[in-house]
Amino acid sequence: MVSAGLPTTSGDSTPDWLEPAMAANGIGSFDWDIRRDVLEGDHRACAIIGLEKGRFDSSSASFLSLLHPEDAPVVRRRVERAVAELGQCGAYYRTVGPNGSMRAVRFRGRVLADAFGRASRMVGFVWDATVELHKRDRADRMALLREERSRFIKEAARALSEAVTVRDVARVFTELPLPGLPPDGLVLAAQEAGRVQILGASGYRPDEMAVYDRSLLPAGHPAAEAIRLRAPVFIASREEYRERYPETWGPVSGSSRSAWAFLPLVASGRPIGVCLVSFDDDRELDADERTLLSTLGGLVAQSLARARLHDAEHELAAGLQRVMLPRTVPSIPGVSTAVRYLAAGSGLQIGGDWYDVVPLPGGHVGLVIGDVQGHDVHAAGIMGQLRIALRAYAAEGHPPAAVMARASRFLADLDTDHFATCTYAEVNVDYGVVYAVRAGHLDPVVRRADGSTAVQPVAGGLPLGIAPDEEYRVTRFSLDPGETVLLCTDGLVESRTMDLDTGFSRLCHVLSGEIPARGESARDPLEDLADRVASQSADSSEREDDIALLLLRWDGPEGGLAAQQLRR
Template identity: 45%
Template sequence: MVDREVTPASGALPDDWPARPEPILVRNRVGTFDWDLASGRVHLDRMALAILGLPPGGFSGRIADLARTGRVPRADSARLDALVARALKDGSESYGTYHRVRGNDGSLHWAYSQGHIERDAAGRPCRILGLLRDADAELALSDRPGESDGERRHQTSVVETTTAALAHARTVQDVIDFFQDARAVEHLGSDLLVLGLVESGRIHLVAEGPSEHFIPGTRYTRIDDNFPMSEVIRTMTPRFIESREEFARCYPWLWERIKDIGIASAAYLPLIAQAKPIGALGLLYREARGFSRQERNLFIALGSGLAQSIARAMLFDQEHDLAEGLQQSMLPRRIPDVPGAQIAVRYRSARLGRDIGGDWYDVIPLPGGRVGAVIGDVQGHDTHAAAVMGQLRIVLRAYATEGHSPATVMARASSFLHDLDTDRFATCTYAEADLSTGVVQLVRAGHIDPLLRHCDGTSRRLPVAGGLPLGLSAEFGRLDYPVTGVELDAGETLLLFTDGLVEQPGADLDEGVEQLSRLVAAGPEDPQELADRLCDMVEGRVGEDDMAVLLLRRQGAAGARPGGRLQQHIAPADPEALSAARHMIRTAVRAWGARDRSDDIELVADELATNALLHTDGAAVVTIRMLAGPERRLRVEVEDRSSALPRRREPGESGVSGRGLLLVDRLADVWGVEPRGGGKSVWCEFVLGGG
């Protein structure tokens, strides 16, 4: 500097010359702090408060409260804490680093913190005197002479490009796939890269590129090992290696194994989320290079963004695993084998969202060769929907197993859901199929109609009368559910499904059903293969709804039909109806070729019907039918409204009472009692000859 003589013309020196440190610091936007380590109290001057965006008097003076303000983002705060802790521990006199500060409007700005550590006579740190300055202006300029604007823009675009690419990553595997792609090194501007994630206290090397350079002993490493990736995770501070010599000096074991790859420099970045290290990224270069201050801070920003992407993906994976586990635990563990039927079920979660919903299916074996098939969908896509679904599935199964009619099963399930005091409703279809006769009783509660696939391969929508969704019908007092009866021939398939199978964004539901009908018609006969074909269709598109499907195919040769099914209702005081029932049984027995056992069948059926009328207060329903199967069997059922079960006993002294069930036991080949909701059904079967 050349001294210049001050002349009277140029004026005298200012009165406050030379200026005190305070105005110099203020005009250069530099604040100060004084941190007493023993008490944890810190003093921030007005400029330091302004840089942090805190109003005067708005800070309590405790270091713990400073972290709670959220002015320094968590990742930067964790890195700064680790840097200070390391300096205090290793005997350093000072430290300094760049970090971000969140403004009042939520925007992020750069600042630089620098501290001088004072120690007592024993060498223990007791106080930190430091500076905090606004660093936005200096980081906007390159600190490397000759660096072009294009190079600076390229460095900045590394962070932007990588952040944009990872914005679409939903799972940890998506993130790994990005870094395993050969284009990843192009995005990052490096020659090679390695990515490691912390798993169970170890570092798992999950990606390297653009091609694999596996080094034995590095797939899993300890956090306390002498590796650069271990060091940055341990200290939560970036590590920049600028030459081969530095690499060989600091990490001799690793250098001996990678020197032939041609690496000359590297930048290792800790990945910190919620103040905890979750992994590290290594960017390796074939040429020795120095890392400018701007580059280092860009890398820090890159590591912060990448850590947030991975943390978000980890959270998604955890939620997905939880949701999938909850969903699977609510669905039946296994589908029972049902004689006379082939059954296939499938569930697929949504491709978007939290992968959980209220769709369910169930298969309920019922007495007398019958089976209940359920498909349903609870409103919503969250754990609450899954929990409601699980309760509803169990209750509906219980009502069906008790022997209630399909309409009663649906009405009671609706009342149960309404009593849960939840804001959810559910749609449902319940089908009770008698596999011996092929008769199917269908009840629908606001659900989509099922499909029927015929033996010739054609498929059609099966119109089913319906009521309100479960929960809503109870709320509005409309618990009547009409029953639709259809016959399922041998070789035909009933297809029950939720709307996730046919709904597509922007498409009409009817179009989806028509497309499904064509797919079912062109698909394989085997229910398992057809179910797989339907799942392939769903997985090929993006949707926000899960899907459940149940296929029930009645076995047997196509065209094979049982002899028939006849039914007679008998009122308590109607002898003509009882006579008509006897006539029905006599006629059916002879028409179906059971003359050899006609007397036994007529006697047992009359005994069961008479007992029902004598020992109960209500009417009785007599049903006689032929069962399909390898042998010809005739079944007689007498249903009443009493829940009291009959018991076999010895005749009384008069010899009049007590012979009924003894007679049934002696004449029928097999007999039993089934609960039927509020009543019961006593049944017996007779094996017929070939006639």
């Protein structure tokens, strides 16, 4: 087709320079007869638009069918507006070839009117914009990747901030989905006294990690360099690794990795470990990717430092609590006991709650449950002194009231400004008689042989340490063989969301549930009952107070005498 109807510079002829200029710039021309709906173009326009015989019947509808589904409505609207206004229009659109290939085209056209002022033809130019399409696609991909990386950093920061222990940090790091950087392996290692400890790994076999775990890093290792210089070390290929670090290439040469990133973990100006990100192909990381990995290393370092401090505090608290509480509960013929201690969910996780089981002269047994005011190391220290003193008074054979009075004077003499609540019960193993004394503490709960459970009222006195001359009254009650008495601290039955009456009601309901008979399993049913009671407490993350729990079941004297004979 010749460029009929195109604007001319002078007169009615086409200038001689127009065709060479259009050819040099890859510009084609088109002519659309609006009334007959016939679209024609020169050979360049046909090649650019894709007006091939068999796919195109010269109609506007056939032309629009060649366009990308998202672009066809836009082109249609703009052309219709130009026809209605006898004006110009232009658009950027994509065409889809028979094999699914995509090209981009730009066009500019003007609507010409006939002698009566009606739209007659549209003439214009088209040119290939595929390079622009690729640039725009690349820009879109980069924008999407930057958005993904920004979202990844936010999600990683959130996940690492929620990681409490070192194990949590290692799990979060080794499960991170790096955007645009699918790694072949991830390793998190801590450094202590020049040795590395592998905290977590993914993509590596255990035997590969065993070589480095708790070993000294060679000075020529890239991880050692990253730690020493406190700067990331990036290795793009196996050849680069072999040239830069020949001393440590041997163990690495047999692996399938081809690129590595060693990220130092620096917290408070001190290196505490290193992260390894490895790839199974050569990878020359660009500036954005290196910035992403460096930022990730900083987040992991802060989270790891915080988690190590938490673990150290937890281990200190747990060790101190183990020292303060009895290491074992003595086995006494005629009774079975079970104890539990649950730390609070916040703070140092150590407090003044304690329990004790004391063998007494004559084969009897003393039960102690108590709570020193406060939830700190000071309270725990007072608890340890008070527990030892009360145990000594009971083991000397003093009656329950005297044991409690002496313990109160002892605490007052310490002059600590702390008080303690306590319940002490002496159990006559021969007859199942319990002599209980209470100093501002909770009443015991008794589970009877028929499964019913009720709070056992015990006469109360002032907490220990408040009135040194306080005299405590003794309450006597008895147990039948198989019946259980429970002593606990207030963390089990009271919280900000649960009052004392509700807590005791729930505790009685849990205790009264059916338990396996003795001999049905290798484990004592009393242990199962203790687990069931402890599981009803608040979740450790929500627990506001320590919980000490002591259960004693009277099995009856040796020889199996019936309860009726014992009564007589």
